[in-house]
Amino acid sequence: MLAPLLLVLLARAPAAGAERVTLTVLATTDTHGFIYPYDYFTRQAAPRGLAAAAALIEQVRRETPHTLLVDCGDTIQGSPLTSVYQVETREGRSPGPEPMMLAMNHMGYDAMVVGNHEFNFGLKSLGAARDSARFPWLSANTATSDALPTFASHLVKTVAGVKLAVIGITTPAIPQWEKPENVRGLSWLTPEEGVRRALAELEAEKPDVILVAVHGGLGRDPDTGAVRPNELPGENPVWQIAERFPQLTAVVYGHSHRREPGRRVGKVLLVQPRNWAMEVARVDLALEREAGGPWRLTSATSRLLTVTPEMPPDAKILAIARPYHEAAERYLDRPVAESAVALSAARGRFEDNALVDAIHEVQLHYTGAQVSFTSLFQTQLTFSRGPITLRELAALYLYDNELYAIEGDGRMVREALENATRYFRTCPDPSCASGPLVDRTVPGFNYDMAQGVDYEIDLTQPVGKRVLNLRYRGAPLRDDEPLRIALNNYRAAGSAGYSMFRDAKVVWRSGREIRDLMADYWSAKQRLPEKPDGNWRLLPPRVVETLAREEGELR
Numbered sequence: 001m002l003a004p005l006l007l008v009l010l011a012r013a014p015a016a017g018a019e020r021v022t023l024t025v026l027a028t029t030d031t032h033g034f035i036y037p038y039d040y041f042t043r044q045a046a047p048r049g050l051a052a053a054a055a056l057i058e059q060v061r062r063e064t065p066h067t068l069l070v071d072c073g074d075t076i077q078g079s080p081l082t083s084v085y086q087v088e089t090r091e092g093r094s095p096g097p098e099p100m101m102l103a104m105n106h107m108g109y110d111a112m113v114v115g116n117h118e119f120n121f122g123l124k125s126l127g128a129a130r131d132s133a134r135f136p137w138l139s140a141n142t143a144t145s146d147a148l149p150t151f152a153s154h155l156v157k158t159v160a161g162v163k164l165a166v167i168g169i170t171t172p173a174i175p176q177w178e179k180p181e182n183v184r185g186l187s188w189l190t191p192e193e194g195v196r197r198a199l200a201e202l203e204a205e206k207p208d209v210i211l212v213a214v215h216g217g218l219g220r221d222p223d224t225g226a227v228r229p230n231e232l233p234g235e236n237p238v239w240q241i242a243e244r245f246p247q248l249t250a251v252v253y254g255h256s257h258r259r260e261p262g263r264r265v266g267k268v269l270l271v272q273p274r275n276w277a278m279e280v281a282r283v284d285l286a287l288e289r290e291a292g293g294p295w296r297l298t299s300a301t302s303r304l305l306t307v308t309p310e311m312p313p314d315a316k317i318l319a320i321a322r323p324y325h326e327a328a329e330r331y332l333d334r335p336v337a338e339s340a341v342a343l344s345a346a347r348g349r350f351e352d353n354a355l356v357d358a359i360h361e362v363q364l365h366y367t368g369a370q371v372s373f374t375s376l377f378q379t380q381l382t383f384s385r386g387p388i389t390l391r392e393l394a395a396l397y398l399y400d401n402e403l404y405a406i407e408g409d410g411r412m413v414r415e416a417l418e419n420a421t422r423y424f425r426t427c428p429d430p431s432c433a434s435g436p437l438v439d440r441t442v443p444g445f446n447y448d449m450a451q452g453v454d455y456e457i458d459l460t461q462p463v464g465k466r467v468l469n470l471r472y473r474g475a476p477l478r479d480d481e482p483l484r485i486a487l488n489n490y491r492a493a494g495s496a497g498y499s500m501f502r503d504a505k506v507v508w509r510s511g512r513e514i515r516d517l518m519a520d521y522w523s524a525k526q527r528l529p530e531k532p533d534g535n536w537r538l539l540p541p542r543v544v545e546t547l548a549r550e551e552g553e554l555r
Helices: 004-012 050-063 080-090 099-107 123-132 191-202 238-244 315-332 354-367 390-396 410-423 514-525 543-550
Strands: 019-028 067-071 111-113 142-144 154-159 162-170 186-188 209-215 250-253 260-265 268-272 279-289 296-306 335-339 371-375 386-389 402-409 448-451 454-458 467-472 482-488 506-513 536-539
Touching: 019 050, 019 162, 019 209, 019 250, 050 067, 050 099, 050 279, 050 315, 067 154, 067 162, 080 099, 080 123, 080 315, 080 390, 099 123, 099 315, 111 162, 111 209, 154 191, 162 191, 191 209, 191 238, 209 238, 209 279, 238 250, 238 260, 238 268, 250 279, 268 279, 268 296, 315 390, 335 390, 335 514, 354 371, 354 390, 354 402, 354 448, 354 482, 354 514, 386 390, 390 514, 402 410, 402 514, 410 448, 410 454, 410 467, 410 482, 506 514, 536 543
Parallel strands: 019 067, 067 111, 162 209, 209 250, 250 268, 371 482, 454 536
Antiparallel strands: 019 279, 142 186, 154 162, 260 268, 260 296, 279 296, 335 386, 371 448, 402 482, 402 506, 454 467
């Protein structure tokens, strides 16, 4: 008689005649218009872009023919290449169809999830890009009016005899960020309702494996599972989807620009590659079945494949994108202004900075506001003394945000500054001589600085009590002081914990991107600010040098 343990092992072991297969799902996300392995702002090669990622994808395809390739959205917006394409399209000078779709068609994508930035250029642009794609755009929770074509809720593809389903989900927070005309006729279900409806539709097709591809972040602390504070409702639903639908095999996702090689919530595998096609997610699904029986999943594993500088880009994709790339280069090389001195953004998040003030000056000019909020997107940015081109201004303001003016007050300003200080940790000692002092869970682009008021931030105090000596026109700023406030459309929607702005009345919209306004303003004025006005500082004084060491500036 066999021992009990041996019986268990035999029961779990695959039968000798079992059929086995491994499927590989490859995923990119937040590619944001990057095709060339190139940094447009430094003119240097960079390990990113679809042309380089194609090398990783083809390598996997040589290893296994049983693959499926998906993208998790925020695809057609973000790089100078796609921004200039949109400008030239509006002006009737477009070199051809949407470039990202052309590249993705060549790479053999099976599907793409609709991201929030797909709507930035309006529904006509979105429709033109979608028409150029030879693969479906997925979004099970986006509802359209009769005048607009619906998005597919899911893709079902049979690979090596296995029926694989991919459900697409889009973050439902889009109406809080986007101009009304860019989403007219659209509405969003909760992500959970979108998955639920797609699963009901799939019952007739009886897939063997079901995955969800989400344009939306994790929404929880990855180590504890605790809900992250200051989240927009439904914006980052991945953890919740995994909890609510344990029958799923995996969720591949994006939106938050963070990497996740593989984490499980229950039995559901969660994976997120880095943005800009710097990584490709690989999910391997092993299945087996007896002759004539159903497939059974035996394992699901994941890893992230990283684009390296040594990878040769796909020559065909480079050729497809070359007219768009060359148009972007010509546009970026236009001189717009002069700088009388060399300027650096290196300390721009812990000292007032002339480059940040250059953004504020534009925002205050066009809005007629008393107070302006902006963040610094690239601390490695430097401007040499002499001519400044559109390339450098674009590097100063990376995103295609629009400028808003809202009706606000002193309370909003104070609460917004307190929220911004979450970027810093509380000093471990009274002098702030040691760190770490930067909270790496808070992206630097969510640390906003204000112009039009004077203030200090004391890092020996906890968040909520850090903003000191907040003054407006030489006097302490009252909570009830009425103020017109300049900020971008994402801040106006209350993103990243800036909920104090969410319900404020919007009294002016630019209708144009802040980058374009900066180009117009500095082209007319010609001379960038030479030094900051020093309207804010961190306390205690020694904290600046501690932060400089932490960020590597003094090493």
